[in-house]
Amino acid sequence: MEDATMKRNNPYIKYFIAYGLFCLGSSLIHGAYNNFFPILLQTGNPNFAKGAGELGFGLNAFPTSIIMSIDNVFAVTLALIIGVWGDRTPRRRGYSVIFGIIGALAFSLLPLVILTNKTAASGDTMALMPQLILTIFLVIVFVFMHSGGSQLRLGYSYNI
Numbered sequence: 008m009e010d011a012t013m014k015r016n017n018p019y020i021k022y023f024i025a026y027g028l029f030c031l032g033s034s035l036i037h038g039a040y041n042n043f044f045p046i047l048l049q050t051g052n053p054n055f056a057k058g059a060g061e062l063g064f065g066l067n068a069f070p071t072s073i074i075m076s077i078d079n080v081f082a083v084t085l086a087l088i089i090g091v092w093g094d095r096t097p098r099r100r101g102y103s104v105i106f107g108i109i110g111a112l113a114f115s116l117l118p119l120v121i122l123t124n125k126t127a128a129s130g131d132t133m134a135l136m137p138q139l140i141l142t143i144f145l146v147i148v149f150v151f152m153h154s155g156g157s158q159l160r161l162g163y164s165y166n167i
Contacts, residue, residue: 029107036114037078037153044146045071047121051130062121064139065130077147081154089158103159110152113145120145 048071049055050063066074093099120141128134 032111033107033153033157036111040114040146040149041075045075048074053130062124063129064124064135064142065132074143074146078150078154081150082157085151085154085158089155093159099159103156106152106156106159110149110156113149113152117142117145117149 047062048064048066049068051065052063052067054067055063055065093102096102120138124135124138132139
């Protein structure tokens with residue numbers, strides 16, 4: 008009898024470990040985003056700290072704060088929209104994985120876009136406008152997927 012019980016609980020243990028690792032990775036990615044992305048946006052601006060880095064878009068503090076607040080806006084709005092939708096769909100886990108994969112892909116493309124910046128153009132926002140637009144687009148995709156996926160994950164995390 009104990010062997011049958013252990014066999015039934017094994018998938019839940021594996022799922023619990025996978026879910027924990029997924030949440031750990033998500034927290035690490037979001038922490039790196041919150042710590043390093045504002046520095047990247049402001050590096051090259053004369054009002055920003057000297058020696059912060061070599062590559063940057065040279066934005067002022069106000070546009071940087073607007074870009075960084077996108078995740079809070081998404082979190083508040085998606086808590087309502089995706090939270091209700093996620094409660095009604097039977098495929099919450101599958102959608103959560105899809106959201107996670109797309110978000111991780113968008114986040115992993117950010118360094119590739121940033122590395123296309125030329126050091127000589129660092130701080131020149133107009134010269135780096137195509138990279139800045141692509142970077143902001145990737146950030147919006149990442150933050151949307153992270154916020155939406157976390158709303159889906161919250162719905163079934165209590166079932167573990």
